[in-house]
Amino acid sequence: MxxxxxxxxxxxxxxxxxxxxxxxxxxxxxxxxxxxxxPTAEKAAKWLVMAANQGSIEAQIAYATSPESTLGPRPDHESHEFQEWKRNASSYLYESMQKGSVDALSALANAYGTGLIVPRSVVKEYALQMTLERINPAYSSRKHLEELRSILTPAQIEEARKTSKSTYLTLTGNSPDL
Structure with missing residues (x-):
């Protein structure tokens, strides 16, 4: 038996x-x-950090979009660890975006909207949201784009347009039709 x-x-x-x-x-x-x-929370955090450091796009995005995943519940936003997390999160999102990750682009656009990872910037948020829309209109809300545009000056809109064009070129290797 x-x-x-x-x-x-x-x-x-x-x-x-x-x-x-x-x-x-x-x-x-x-x-x-x-x-x-x-898996314990500490072990999972360790593995997530290791994978993000090794360049895993999925791990980098997971790290950047959830400080709780590595810092625990309710992290102290004034702590040295949180400041280090912000630096790493920003770097990871940019790195993943440079590799062509639309998810990283979206997370970075949201980060500029909230100001948690990077300083809040409506111009940069608008630029990245425009890039998302150029890639696929379903990736960005037309209403949200209009709301952002309504609070920008013509000069800021032009700056965002140029940033969006450059970002699109970096991501896709193609020049957007403007």
Whole structure:
């Protein structure tokens, strides 16, 4: 008879039907070993930071869009760790965007809108939102673009247009039709 206990409950059942003590010892050892593999928040944060440092676009975006994932719940925005997170998050988003990640572009546009990672800039947010719309109109809200445009001066709109054109060229290698 073949027994496979992968949980304490299954081990208890194996005991009921007469599993040997050697079997029980082996299963208990394996269960203990498996428990050490359970991801903790600290381990997950460590792996996320490592993957982001190694250039994984997905890890860089996850790191940048969730300070809680590496700093824990309710991080202190004035702490040295949070300031370091902001520097890394900004760098990761730019790096991923330069590699062509639309998700990083979107996260960076949002970051300029909120001012959490980078200083708030309506001009830069507008420029990046325009780039998203050029890539695919479904990636940016027309209403949001109009709201941003309504608070910018003509000179700021022109600056944003130039930034958007340059960003689009960097991302796609193509010149946008303007």
């Amino acid at each position: 073949y027994l496979k206990a992968s949980s304490p409950e299954e081990l208890a059942f194996a005991r009921l039907i007469g599993a040997s003590q050697d079997y029980e010892a082996t299963v208990l050892r394996k269960l203990e070993e498996c428990e050490t593999l359970q």
